[in-house]
Amino acid sequence: MRGTPWAGGEAVPVRGTPWAAPSVGQAWAVPGHGDAVRLHSGDVAGACARGPGVLSRAGVLSVRGDTRPAAERGVAALVVAGAGRRRRCRASPFFDRHRYGQYNDSVLNVVKDQEPKRRYQSRLREDGTRRTRQAIVAAAGELFVANGYVATSLADIAVAAGVARPTVFAAFGSKPALLREVLDQALAGDDAPVPVADRPWFKPVWDATTQAAVLDAYAQVCVLIGGRAAALFETVRRAADAAPEVTELWDTLQANRRAGARMVVERLRSTGPLRPGLDGERAVDVMWLLNDPAHYSAMVQRCDWPADSFRDWLAGVMRDALLPR
The missing domain is CATH 1.10.357 (Tetracycline Repressor; domain 2)
Incomplete structure (x- = not known):
C-alpha cells in the first residue's frame, strides 16, 4: 500500500492527449490491470510532484462502474503519467491524511482496499442501529405493561432505553407504531x-x-x-x-x-x-x-x-x- 505506484509502469489516458494534465472526468487506463480510473475532482493538490517523465495530480478516483458519490468513495490518490524518477507527493490540506491514506499509493489498491472496510463499517452501523431499536422496543414493552400505554410517553421510553427522544421518534415515528412493533416482536419472538x-x-x-x-x-x-x-x-x-x-x-x-x-x-x-x-x-x-x-x-x-x-x-x-x- 505505501510503496511506489506501478513500479516501472505508466498510466495512459484513454481519451485526450498523452501526458497532458488530467482534467475532470478524463479516463485513464492502467496497463496490466485491465481497469480504468477517472478523475472526479479537479486539480485538488496541484502538480504536487514533478520529475523527468513524471506528471502527478491528486484527486478523487474510482474504478470504472463505481457510481457512488465521491463522498462515499472517500479515496484520495495519484494519477501518474510516464515512467522514470518518482517523488513523494506533498499532502494536500484539503484531505485528511489518516482517513484517506498516503497519496502515492496505487490507485487500484486504494480503491479495492477501501471496499471491505466500508462493508465492515456498514455492518457495524447496521448492528448498532438494530441494537438501538431493540433497546427501545424492550424498554417500551416494560413501560407499557407496568404503567399503561396512555401514561407512558416517548420521553419515558427514551430515558429507559438510554437514548434521546428524537432517536425514538426517528426509529418508529409514533407511539402507536412503536406499540405495534413491540407486539409484533412479542408474538414472533424476535424482529x-x-x-x-x-x-x-x-x-x-x-x-x-x-x-x-x-x-x-x-x-x-x-x-x-x-x-x-x-x-x-x-x-x-x-x-x-x-x-x-x-x-x-x-x-x-x-x-x-x-x-x-x-x-x-x-x-x-x-x-x-x-x-x-x-x-x-x-x-x-x-x-x-x-x-x-x-x-x-x-x-x-x-x-x-x-x-x-x-x-x-x-x-x-x-x-x-x-x-x-
Whole structure:
C-alpha cells in the first residue's frame, strides 16, 4: 500500500492527449490491470510532484462502474503519467491524511482496499442501529405493561432505553407504531421478518399426522405466545378504551387470532373429521375463543399453574370441543 505506484509502469489516458494534465472526468487506463480510473475532482493538490517523465495530480478516483458519490468513495490518490524518477507527493490540506491514506499509493489498491472496510463499517452501523431499536422496543414493552400505554410517553421510553427522544421518534415515528412493533416482536419472538406460521416453533403443527398431535402442537404454540404477549394483549385491550389510535390495533389483533384459528381448523380437517354437528365456521369460533392469551394470563400468571400443566389442559379442552368422541 505505501510503496511506489506501478513500479516501472505508466498510466495512459484513454481519451485526450498523452501526458497532458488530467482534467475532470478524463479516463485513464492502467496497463496490466485491465481497469480504468477517472478523475472526479479537479486539480485538488496541484502538480504536487514533478520529475523527468513524471506528471502527478491528486484527486478523487474510482474504478470504472463505481457510481457512488465521491463522498462515499472517500479515496484520495495519484494519477501518474510516464515512467522514470518518482517523488513523494506533498499532502494536500484539503484531505485528511489518516482517513484517506498516503497519496502515492496505487490507485487500484486504494480503491479495492477501501471496499471491505466500508462493508465492515456498514455492518457495524447496521448492528448498532438494530441494537438501538431493540433497546427501545424492550424498554417500551416494560413501560407499557407496568404503567399503561396512555401514561407512558416517548420521553419515558427514551430515558429507559438510554437514548434521546428524537432517536425514538426517528426509529418508529409514533407511539402507536412503536406499540405495534413491540407486539409484533412479542408474538414472533424476535424482529426477523418471518410470519408466525413459518417459524420453527410452529412447524410441529404442520408436521403432525393426527388430529390430536395437531392440537397438542398448537397448544404449545399458545403457551409460547401467551408467555411473551399475554400482558401486552391486556395492555392493548385497556388502552383501546381510552386511546382511539389503539382501537384499530386491538381489532387487528383479534382478526389475526381468528386467522390463526382458521388455519389450525383447516389443518385439523385435512387429517380427519370434526366432531359431529360442528361445522367449519363454528369450529373457528371455538378455536378463536381458546387461543386467547388471556387464558394463559389467568391460569399461569394469576393462578400460578406450571406452563406445561396449562398446555396439557388447553390441548384437552381443544380435543373435547373439536374432535369426535
